Amino acid sequence: QQPVQSPQAVILREGEDAVINCSSSKALYSVHWYRQKHGEAPVFLMILLKGGEQKGHEKISASFNEKKQQSSLYLTASQLSYSGTYFCGTDGSGNTGKLIFGQGTTLQVKP
Amino acid sequence: GAGVSQSPSNKVTEKGKDVELRCDPISGHTALYWYRQRLGQGLEFLIYFQGNSAPDKSGLPSDRFSAERTGESVSTLTIQRTQQEDSAVYLCASSGQGGQPQHFGDGTRLSIL
Numbered sequence: 001q002q003p004v005q006s007p008q009a010v011i012l013r014e015g016e017d018a019v020i021n022c023s024s025s026k027a028l029y030s031v032h033w034y035r036q037k038h039g040e041a042p043v044f045l046m047i048l049l050k051g052g053e054q055k056g057h058e059k060i061s062a063s064f065n066e067k068k069q070q071s072s073l074y075l076t077a078s079q080l081s082y083s084g085t086y087f088c089g090t091d092g093s094g095n096t097g098k099l100i101f102g103q104g105t106t107l108q109v110k111p
Numbered sequence: 112g113a114g115v116s117q118s119p120s121n122k123v124t125e126k127g128k129d130v131e132l133r134c135d136p137i138s139g140h141t142a143l144y145w146y147r148q149r150l151g152q153g154l155e156f157l158i159y160f161q162g163n164s165a166p167d168k169s170g171l172p173s174d175r176f177s178a179e180r181t182g183e184s185v186s187t188l189t190i191q192r193t194q195q196e197d198s199a200v201y202l203c204a205s206s207g208q209g210g211q212p213q214h215f216g217d218g219t220r221l222s223i224l
Binding site: 002 | 215
């Protein structure tokens with residue numbers, strides 16, 4: 001079952017905040033977040049594991065509510081470089097990395 | 112190489128022809144994934160290889176699609192008797208192990224005439 005992302009698209013001014021949500025109908029072991037710029041490959045942002053462990057390397061935060069099978073990605077003080085399409089990928093198979101991706105949320109940051 | 116390499120970067124072929132897409136993962140990565148991305152859409156899981164285990168083929172859309180991987184190195188995705196609906200970007204990713212961050216190649220853009 002494909003996770004559902006919301007909103008589908010968002011436009012921000014530099015410095016504004018955004019939240020992108022990812023909701024699954026299945027129990028999840030982990031949630032992965034990736035950003036894809038137009039014409040480029042997706043780039044890893046963050047992994048959230050069942051039990052609360054979080055792995056990432058950018059100044060972006062996220063949460064994972066295992067009971068609600070939901071994750072949210074928080075982009076604060078957005079920069080122009082944050083523009084792109086954000087995908088959540090859910091792993092319900094026990095940390096195999098077999099990800100089912102949502103349809104994506106397109107973020108546009110304007111000066 | 113430093114990253115995941117895919118070839119060719121673009122492929123245009125006639126309906127009914129067979130195509131073979133290649134992926135060179137990051138050296139040492141035991142997990143390898145293939146995805147399909149149609150224009151303006153998300154990533155659709157196709158197949159997953161982990162070490163010497165049997166691959167997870169549950170995402171392959173039809174028996175025209177197959178993939179192989181030699182040990183923990185190169186993988187090829189083959190599409191037989193291509194159809195117009197096969198037109199998409201095919202992305203390959205690798206990770207150190209299953210569940211770790213996936214590193215994507217630039218993809219192969221496949222166009223079926």
